[in-house]
Amino acid sequence: MDGLITGENDERVGLSVIDNKDAEHLIEMEFDGTIKHHQSESYADNPALRTREECERVDQARRFARWHVYRERGYDTVQPTENPDRLLAGLLGIAMLSEAEFDEYFGDLEDQLHHHYDGSSINLPFPNADPDDAIIYQKDVYLTPDPTEFEPPVLDQYLARFEGEPDSPVTGGIRDIEPDEMDGLTFEVESVSEMHILHNDGQGSEQVSHGDQPLDRDPDVRVELMAFDPASVDSFHQYVVSNPAYQIRDRFLLMGVKPPVAFRAQGWGTYEGFQCQKFCSLYEEYWSSEAEITSWDPETV
Structure with missing residues (x-):
């Protein structure tokens, strides 16, 4: 491109x-x-x-x-929650939350996910929705300072310091980085929305229930998780941190651009990316940790 x-x-x-x-x-x-x-x-x-x-x-x-x-x-032409600079800032902000802060913001999401697998009844805001259908849980994250006001841009500054290899994604060890190593690339989570829930019945019908927003402005990041068993991962905190990284991968792929090397990792990113990768031959199934990926370059398709 x-x-x-x-x-x-x-x-x-x-x-x-x-x-x-x-x-x-x-x-x-x-x-x-x-x-x-x-x-x-x-x-x-x-x-x-x-x-x-x-x-x-x-x-x-x-x-x-x-x-x-x-x-x-410098115009704000990219939808905020689709902007890789904002997504990288969100990754950094969520990674640096204390466990108490993380539980305050995302504990309800972890509890809801557990309900899918612990035999509890699952409360969904849709009539006749089957919990075994595709259910996507989302939470909007508001950051401070504004990630788009950095020069050079946030993503460029970060990759210049911490770019890794394909088998060492950017989220590995992120919480071990000291704030003074970031040279000003520190972001605080100002607020987090209530849960949004998206339901896809697998037959072309989608429904969305929006949770309340805490601030009267666009959020910077939207964490998106397909229903899964949180007991299957060592750290739910780290799993949530990885989501913006996979989203950055998706956003570059959906622009027809090869993602930066540090974001060439497989895992669930965005619902839009999943839909494109699942049903369009221009993409491989990067969303799946079990798929065999032959190329990270959409130009080769």
């Missing part, structure tokens, strides 16, 4: 994006990321006339365009 900003006025930014099939996309977007024009001679204008893979390449170009404008111009 490659991008070039071709113009800007008081309302919009225009750019050319070359996708992984060397097709050009001409895109105009407003400063909040709203795309007002998108044209490519390589793909049908009507999504119904495109293949699943062609639709995904169009979506990749849009996601990459938002990221490119955010990084090149």
Whole structure:
């Protein structure tokens, strides 16, 4: 993927994006990321006339365009909870919580997950929902300071210090890093929302129940966990910390970009990433810790 900003006025930014099939996309977007024009001679204008893979390449170009404008111009064009800079800040903030603080913010989520496996009745806010269906639990995390106000950007600063190898993901040993080693890359969890619950019946029907939000602004990170047995992991705290790392992996892949080496690890990241990896041939099943991955480069597909 490659991008070039071709113009800007008081309302919009225009750019050319070359996708992984060397097709050009001409895109105009407003400063909040709203795309007002998108044209490519390589793909049908009507999504119904495109293949699943062609639709995904169009979506990749849009996601990459938002990221490119955010990084090149500083506009908040990337949806906050999809921004790798915010996700990395969330990883750091959650990792540094004390166990008491972590339990205050995420104890209800751990309890709910246990109920799926300990024989308890499971309270779901949907009529006729089967607890064995795909259930995604989400909690929004608010950080301070603002992760988008760092220069160089948070992700770039972090990778310059702690980039690992593919078999040593970025979350390994993260809690052993001393704050003074972070050179200012320290983030506090200001607040966490109540649980949101997403239900997918496996037949194309989705339902979402939103929990209350504590602050009147967009959250920085949305922790997303598919129902699993928390007793199967050594540390639920570390498992939650790993989720933003897998989300960073997903966000780069969904832009058609090879993830940074430290985030090339398998595990559950985002529901959107799972859907794309499960049902679109452009991706492998990175969400599964048991899948055999042949490439981390979406350009090779």
